[in-house]
Amino acid sequence: MIDWSPIILTFRLATVTTIFLFILSIPLANWLAHTSSRLKPFIETLVAMPLVLPPTVLGFYLLIAFSPGNSFGLWLDVTFGLRLVFSFQGLVLGSIIYSLPFMVHPIQSGLTNLPKSLRESSYVLGKSRFQTLMKVLLPNIKPSIITGIVLSFAHTMGEFGVVLMIGGNIPEETRVASIAIYDQVESLNYGEAHVYSIVLILIAFAILLLIYTLNRSYFKRWWV
Amino acid sequence: MIRIEITKLLKGAQGPFTLSAQMDVNEGGITVLTGPSGAGKTSVLRMISGLMRPDAGIIMVGDDTWFHSGQKINRPPQKRAIGYVFQEYALFPNMTVRQNLKFALQKSQQPSIIDEVIEIMGLVRLQDEKPMNLSGGQKQRVALSRAIVQMPKVLLLDEPLSALDRAMRIQLQDYLHEIQRSYQMSVILVTHDISEIFKLANHVVSIQNGVIVNAGTPQEVFSDHNLAGKFQFTGEVVKLETQDFLMIITVLIGSQTIRVIGDQSEHRELKIGDHVLVASKAFNPIIRKLS
Known part of the structure; x- marks a missing residue:
């Protein structure tokens, strides 16, 4: 009987990561879309770094940073009882960093493309920045928000390098589908590798088909 | 204030x-x-x-x-x-x-x-x-x-x-x-x-x-006080034609075009798209109620 736990774990990881990313990315994307700060290019670069770097680089440094063998990792362990290497929490953190551009970019570009006058007319009507964001800006960039959510979810599902570096291969804890496939192939269990792979292909296809169908015109705008 | x-x-x-x-x-x-x-x-x-x-x-x-x-x-x-x-x-x-x-x-x-x-x-x-x-x-x-x-x-x-x-x-x-x-x-x-x-x-x-x-x-x-105009409109030059010494200037005023004949030497600087004042000094205009 095939072990479904890697698939379930993959979904759990993608869901938790997407929720955290969403909460984190709204203020970050809003700041990036409207700031004139000199820091902006640096922050934008940092956000986009995972697009360029091999995931192993990120995984390697996270592994070093969170290892209880060094002071920061030890401090986290002692103070919060939080061990971020070879644990689900560590995977979530790694995935958040790794999928950050996939959430921030669509939301930022959605906000940037809204006419400036929408924000300004809300301000002159006496509304604060926060009220303006929640009631005027975000409701008018729903397609971008959906794109960000779906892409982050899908991207986290497809993650391999970061997970391998800081998560390892612990059943029910860090063995996500992509790792399980690798593991099965190593053990020459091609049958199970096929099952995991086909499930991932179908899910990825379904998600991308959904997003292209729902929001074709918007998707093109920033993807191409 | x-x-x-x-x-x-x-x-x-x-x-x-x-x-x-x-x-x-x-x-x-x-x-x-x-x-x-x-x-x-x-x-x-x-x-x-x-x-x-x-x-x-x-x-x-x-x-x-x-x-x-x-x-x-x-x-x-x-x-x-x-x-x-x-x-x-x-x-x-x-x-x-x-x-x-x-x-x-x-x-x-x-x-x-x-x-x-x-x-x-x-x-x-x-x-x-x-x-x-x-x-x-x-x-x-x-x-x-x-x-x-x-x-x-x-x-x-x-x-x-x-x-x-x-x-x-x-x-x-x-x-x-x-x-x-x-x-x-x-x-x-x-x-x-x-x-x-x-x-x-x-x-x-x-x-x-x-x-x-x-x-x-x-x-x-x-209002230009120096101009004792009986009436005046502003409009946009849409067409310029020259004939001998004359220049025929077509001006769009509101939704109407009006042709004005002028001296070529006087109007050499006019271009299409210029905003101009069209005024009449000499004639008494006709006025008629529209039903």
Whole structure:
């Protein structure tokens, strides 16, 4: 009987990561879309770094940073009882960093493309920045928000390098589908590798088909 | 009295220039800002509203100081009690007409004002529509309505009618006049349209390259006293033809074209697209009532 736990774990990881990313990315994307700060290019670069770097680089440094063998990792362990290497929490953190551009970019570009006058007319009507964001800006960039959510979810599902570096291969804890496939192939269990792979292909296809169908015109705008 | 004394370095199409404007606006009237594109008219509105910060100066409305660079006072736009109608309407696409107006409601206000404004502005039948389904004129009517819901002391309008056709424009001018009279707001309006200025303005301020070049009543600003013209119109040159020593100039005035014959040497500098004054000095025009 095939072990479904890697698939379930993959979904759990993608869901938790997407929720955290969403909460984190709204203020970050809003700041990036409207700031004139000199820091902006640096922050934008940092956000986009995972697009360029091999995931192993990120995984390697996270592994070093969170290892209880060094002071920061030890401090986290002692103070919060939080061990971020070879644990689900560590995977979530790694995935958040790794999928950050996939959430921030669509939301930022959605906000940037809204006419400036929408924000300004809300301000002159006496509304604060926060009220303006929640009631005027975000409701008018729903397609971008959906794109960000779906892409982050899908991207986290497809993650391999970061997970391998800081998560390892612990059943029910860090063995996500992509790792399980690798593991099965190593053990020459091609049958199970096929099952995991086909499930991932179908899910990825379904998600991308959904997003292209729902929001074709918007998707093109920033993807191409 | 609204006192405006502002300077600001602006980036224009022909490089940076300094906007330096001093004007006193009487409360409860319609003041028009006019002048060529890029003269700084919109920037003046933006600085009054708090959306743009002047480099230096004072903005006072009655006894309220909205901006004072010396005293480091700069009220945010949220606290200035202004209505601002943007050229591109800026209606919130996610809200219906009624919700757009409701969004403008201030905490201290009675919600009944919304029904009142919807009634006055003739929006009863449109109140549940989303802005996407409205025509340009309807959108502008909603934008104007939304700006007056909070009963602003000062209503700023940035070429609100320029994108509309003539009939719609005249209707909205009437609405604007009506609102200004019933609510006694101080209106500052940016427009290029001279007939609009004559129709609405109590006071005209003409700005060029960031400097006020002329101010007064529409008659004082736009009538050339040296010209004893019996009538005069402004229009745009659409066609130039030369025949021997003569030049036939076709001018578009409103929706009519008029051909004027002139001396070639006198009109050598005219180009298509120039704004010109067409006046008659010698003939007594015919006047006939239209049924």
